[in-house]
Amino acid sequence: MAPRTTSKPAPAAATRAKAAPAKGTVAGSATSGNDVTPGRATSTASPVPVLKTYKLFIGGKFPRSESGRTYPVRGASGQFLANAAQASRKDARDAVVAARKAFGPWSAATAYNRGQVVYRIAEMLQGRCAEFVELLVAGEGAKPKAAAATVDAAIDRLVHYAGWTDKIAAVFGSSNPVAGPFFSFSTPEPTGVVAAFAPQQDSLLGLVSVIAPIVCSGNTAVVVASQAFPLPAVTLSEVLATSDVPGGVVNILTGDAAEMGTHLAAHADVNALDLTGVDGDLRTALARDAAGTVKRVYVPKQQPDFTRTPGTARLRAFLETKTVWHPTGAVSLAGGSSY
Amino acid sequence: MPVWEYAPAPESAAIGRIKSRYQMFVGGRFVDGRGGDVPTINPATEEELATVSWASTDDVDDAVRAARAAYDTVWSKMSGLDRGKYLFRIARGIAERARELAVVETMDNGKPIKESRDADVPTAAAHFFYHAGWADKLAHAGFGPHPKSLGVAGQVIPWNFPLLMAAWKIAPALAAGNTVVIKPAESTPLSILVLAEIMADAGLPDGVVNIVTGAGDIGSYLVNHPGVDKVAFTGSTAVGKKIQTALAGTGKKVTLELGGKAANIVFDDAPVDQAVEGIVNGVYFNQGHVCCAGTRLLVQESVADEVIGKLQDRIATLRLGDPMDKNTDIGAINSAQQLSKITELSAVGDEEGAQRWTSPCPVPDKGFFFPPTVFTNVSQSMRIAREEIFGPVLSVLTFRTPDEAVAKANNTPYGLSAGIWTEKGSRILGMAAAMRAGVVWANTFNRFDPTAAFGGYKESGFGREGGRSGLAAYLDTDDETGSDEGTAA
Numbered sequence: 001m002a003p004r005t006t007s008k009p010a011p012a013a014a015t016r017a018k019a020a021p022a023k024g025t026v027a028g029s030a031t032s033g034n035d036v037t038p039g040r041a042t043s044t045a046s047p048v049p050v051l052k053t054y055k056l057f058i059g060g061k062f063p064r065s066e067s068g069r070t071y072p073v074r075g076a077s078g079q080f081l082a083n084a085a086q087a088s089r090k091d092a093r094d095a096v097v098a099a100r101k102a103f104g105p106w107s108a109a110t111a112y113n114r115g116q117v118v119y120r121i122a123e124m125l126q127g128r129c130a131e132f133v134e135l136l137v138a139g140e141g142a143k144p145k146a147a148a149a150t151v152d153a154a155i156d157r158l159v160h161y162a163g164w165t166d167k168i169a170a171v172f173g174s175s176n177p178v179a180g181p182f183f184s185f186s187t188p189e190p191t192g193v194v195a196a197f198a199p200q201q202d203s204l205l206g207l208v209s210v211i212a213p214i215v216c217s218g219n220t221a222v223v224v225a226s227q228a229f230p231l232p233a234v235t236l237s238e239v240l241a242t243s244d245v246p247g248g249v250v251n252i253l254t255g256d257a258a259e260m261g262t263h264l265a266a267h268a269d270v271n272a273l274d275l276t277g278v279d280g281d282l283r284t285a286l287a288r289d290a291a292g293t294v295k296r297v298y299v300p301k302q303q304p305d306f307t308r309t310p311g312t313a314r315l316r317a318f319l320e321t322k323t324v325w326h327p328t329g330a331v332s333l334a335g336g337s338s339y
Numbered sequence: 340m341p342v343w344e345y346a347p348a349p350e351s352a353a354i355g356r357i358k359s360r361y362q363m364f365v366g367g368r369f370v371d372g373r374g375g376d377v378p379t380i381n382p383a384t385e386e387e388l389a390t391v392s393w394a395s396t397d398d399v400d401d402a403v404r405a406a407r408a409a410y411d412t413v414w415s416k417m418s419g420l421d422r423g424k425y426l427f428r429i430a431r432g433i434a435e436r437a438r439e440l441a442v443v444e445t446m447d448n449g450k451p452i453k454e455s456r457d458a459d460v461p462t463a464a465a466h467f468f469y470h471a472g473w474a475d476k477l478a479h480a481g482f483g484p485h486p487k488s489l490g491v492a493g494q495v496i497p498w499n500f501p502l503l504m505a506a507w508k509i510a511p512a513l514a515a516g517n518t519v520v521i522k523p524a525e526s527t528p529l530s531i532l533v534l535a536e537i538m539a540d541a542g543l544p545d546g547v548v549n550i551v552t553g554a555g556d557i558g559s560y561l562v563n564h565p566g567v568d569k570v571a572f573t574g575s576t577a578v579g580k581k582i583q584t585a586l587a588g589t590g591k592k593v594t595l596e597l598g599g600k601a602a603n604i605v606f607d608d609a610p611v612d613q614a615v616e617g618i619v620n621g622v623y624f625n626q627g628h629v630c631c632a633g634t635r636l637l638v639q640e641s642v643a644d645e646v647i648g649k650l651q652d653r654i655a656t657l658r659l660g661d662p663m664d665k666n667t668d669i670g671a672i673n674s675a676q677q678l679s680k681i682t683e684l685s686a687v688g689d690e691e692g693a694q695r696w697t698s699p700c701p702v703p704d705k706g707f708f709f710p711p712t713v714f715t716n717v718s719q720s721m722r723i724a725r726e727e728i729f730g731p732v733l734s735v736l737t738f739r740t741p742d743e744a745v746a747k748a749n750n751t752p753y754g755l756s757a758g759i760w761t762e763k764g765s766r767i768l769g770m771a772a773a774m775r776a777g778v779v780w781a782n783t784f785n786r787f788d789p790t791a792a793f794g795g796y797k798e799s800g801f802g803r804e805g806g807r808s809g810l811a812a813y814l815d816t817d818d819e820t821g822s823d824e825g826t827a828a
Contacts, residue, residue, distance in 0.1 A: 171481060174808075284587055321792045
C-alpha cells in the first residue's frame with residue numbers, strides 16, 4: 001500500500017473498496033484521488049457529485065433544525081467539509097418526545113429482538129465502513145489505517161452489546177431467598193430516556209460506545225454528537241435508520257452541547273444523563289440541573305479509552321432494579337397482613 | 340360486628356433501660372458533643388424521654404477523621420472474613436437485646452410495640468447477619484474480581500425506622516469495607532445509640548462506625564464534608580434533591596432513597612378480604628410513616644363500593660393509642676411538626692372536594708395522634724393524590740380498565756413501590772412489569788428482606804439497599820478491564 005496523506009482521503013477508501021464500493025470523499029465527490037478539498041470535483045470528466053445535507057435524526061426522520069441554523073464543519077486541515085445542523089432547544093425537546101414515545105415498545109421488545117437489532121447495526125456499519133473511514137480521515141485527520149481500525153472497533157463494540165441484551169437479566173437479576181413464604185425476584189429494567197453527550201474527540205467509536213450500552217438494555221437515547229466532528233454521527237444515523245432500529249430509539253443532535261445540555265439536563269421527561277462528552281464547569285452544571293428531577297448521572301472517572309474492552313459500568317448506569325413479591329403456597333390463603 | 344374487648348397489655352418501660360442522658364459515639368468512645376444537650380420526647384406522651392448531647396460541626400470533623408483513620412489503619416486492611424465476624428457479632432448483639440431495643444424504639448418513635456418487636460428489630464438484626472456473609476464474598480457480587488471499598492461513608496437516616504435504617508446503612512457499608520459516619524434523625528436518636536453500645540461490646544474497632552447526633556444542619560455538613568467519599572441518604576425528595584445538587588461535580592458516590600406515593604391496585608377479581616388486609620397494612624403500618632406506603636388505593640370501579648365498605652369496617656377495628664400496649668395497631672405520630680403536616684394536607688383534601696371518612700376510634704388526649712383516615716372521590720390532580728402525606732391517610736381513586744390503572748399508577752414523579760391485588764397470574768406479572776416502581780408487591784404489601792433489593796425509580800431516588808445490587812452502593816464498581824468506567828452517581 002502506498003503511503004497516504006490526510007490530504008488525500010479518497011484512496012484510503014479505495015483500500016477498503018473490496019467490501020464496499022467507495023463513495024469517495026466525505027461529501028460524496030468523485031474518487032479521483034486528487035481532491036484536496038472534498039466535495040469539489042476537479043476533473044471535468046467526472047460528473048458533478050451530489051453533496052449530502054447533514055441533518056438531525058429525530059424519531060427516525062432526518063429533519064433540519066427547526067431554528068434553521070447550521071454551522072460549518074471543517075476538516076483536520078481546515079478545509080470546509082459540510083454544514084451541520086445546529087440543533088436548538090426545540091429540537092432537543094422534540095428528540096425527547098420521540099425518545100419517550102419509543103421507550104414503551106423498545107423496552108417491551110424481547111431481549112432477543114433487541115439483540116438482533118443491535119447486531120443489525122453492526123452489519124450495516126460493516127457495509128459502510130469505507131465511508132466512515134473517509135469521514136474520520138477527513139474530519140479528525142486520522143491516518144487511514146487507524147481510521148479503519150477505529151471503524152472495526154466500532155463494529156465490534158456493537159457486536160459486543162448485541163450479545164448483552166439477553167444476558168442482562170441473568171447477570172444482574174436474582175431470585176431472592178427471603179425469610180418468609182414469598183417468591184421474590186429482582187430484575188433489571190431500563191431507566192427510560194437517557195440524554196447522552198458523546199465524546200468530543202472520538203467521533204465514531206466513542207459515539208457507538210456511548211449509544212450501545214444505553215439502548216441494548218431497552219433505554220432510548222437522545223445523543224448530542226461531537227460538535228467539531230459531527231459528520232460520523234449523522235452518517236451513523238443513516239446506518240441506524242436502515243438497521244431496524246425503531247424510530248426514536250436513538251435520536252442524534254448536532255450542535256452546541258452547552259446550549260442543548262441545559263434543557264436536556266432539566267427536562268422532566270429525561271431520566272438519566274451520560275456526561276461523557278462534557279467536562280469542567282459544564283459537566284458540573286448539568287449534573288446539578290439533573291438533581292431537579294433526581295436523574296441518574298453517569299460520569300466517567302477519567303477520560304475513557306474506548307479502544308479497551310468495555311466493562312459493565314455503562315450498562316449498569318442506566319438500569320433500575322425492580323423487586324417483585326408474591327406469597328407462595330397455601331400460606332397465602334391466610335392473608336397478606338402482618339396484623 | 341361483634342365487640343371485642345381488650346384488656347390493656349402494656350410492655351414494661353423499664354425493659355428499655357432508657358438513660359437520662361445519651362452521648363455521641365465517635366472514635367469508639369461515647370463523648371459529649373459540642374452542640375448542646377437537646378431533649379428527645381416520647382411522642383405518645385409528649386414527655387421528655389432523655390437528653391441527647393448534640394454534635395457541632397467540629398464534632399463531625401472529628402468523626403470523619405476517626406472514620407478515615409479507622410479505614411486507613413484497620414478496616415481496609417482487615418480480611419473480609421474478619422469484617423464479617425464483627426457484623427455477625429452485631430447481628431447477635433441486636434438479637435440478644437431485641438426486647439430492650441423494641442421498647443427504646445417504641446418510646447422514642449411512637450410506633451406500636453408489636454411492630455418494633457416483630458418488624459424493626461428482627462429485620463435490623465437480619466440485615467447485619469445477611470451482609471456479614473457478603474464481606475468475604477465480594478468478588479462474587481458481580482462487580483469484577485477485586486471490588487474495592489470507597490472509603491468513608493457519610494449517612495443520614497430518617498425517623499420512621501430509626502434502628503432499621505441504621506442497619507440498612509451501616510451493615511452493607513461495613514461489609515464492603517468502608518467506615519461510617521452516620522447521623523440519626525433529631526427526633527429519634529436513641530435506638531442507634533443503643534446499637535452503638537452493641538457495636539462497642541462487639542469489639543468493633545474504634546472509628547469504624549461513628550454516630551453524630553443533631554438536626555439537618557449537621558446532616559448537611561456531613562454529606563458535604565470533603566473527607567466523605569460516599570453519601571447515602573434516606574429521607575424526603577426535597578432534601579434528596581438538595582444533596583444531589585450540592586454533590587454534583589464532587590465525584591462522591593451518592594445513593595438516595597426518597598419519597599413515594601405508591602398505588603395499591605385492586606382488581607375486581609381480587610380476594611377482597613385479603614386485599615382489605617393488605618390495604619390496611621399498606622397505608623397504616625407505622626402510622627403511614629413509610630416511604631413505600633400504599634397511599635393511593637386504585638380500585639376497580641365495579642368493586643369499589645364493596646372494597647371501600649369492607650375497608651372502613653376493618654379500619655374501624657384498628658386500635659389507636661398507647662404504642663407500648665401490645666394490642667395497639669396504630670401508635671403515635673412521631674412529632675408535633677409531622678402531625679401538623681398531616682393535619683394540613685388532610686384539610687387540603689377537604690378543600691379540594693374529596694370526601695373524608697375518619698375511623699371512629701377513640702383518640703388519646705395527650706400525645707400526637709391522628710386517626711386512620713380515608714378520602715374517597717379523589718381525583719388525580721388533588722394534592723392528597725400527588726403529595727406524600729407520610730401519615731395514616733388513604734386516598735381512593737377508581738379505574739375501569741387495566742390500562743387506566745397502569746396510567747394512573749405511574750402518573751406520579753415518584754416510583755418507589757406499588758401493590759397489585761388480583762387472582763389472575765398473568766395479570767399480576769403483566770402489571771408488575773408495567774409499574775415504574777422499584778418494589779412491586781402482588782397480593783401482599785410492605786414486605787422487606789435483606790436479600791431483596793429495595794429502592795426507587797424516578798424521583799424516589801437511585802441506588803438499591805439489600806440484595807446483591809445493594810452492595811454496588813458501597814463499592815467502587817469500576818471494572819478492571821478498562822478505564823471506561825465511572826460512577827453511577
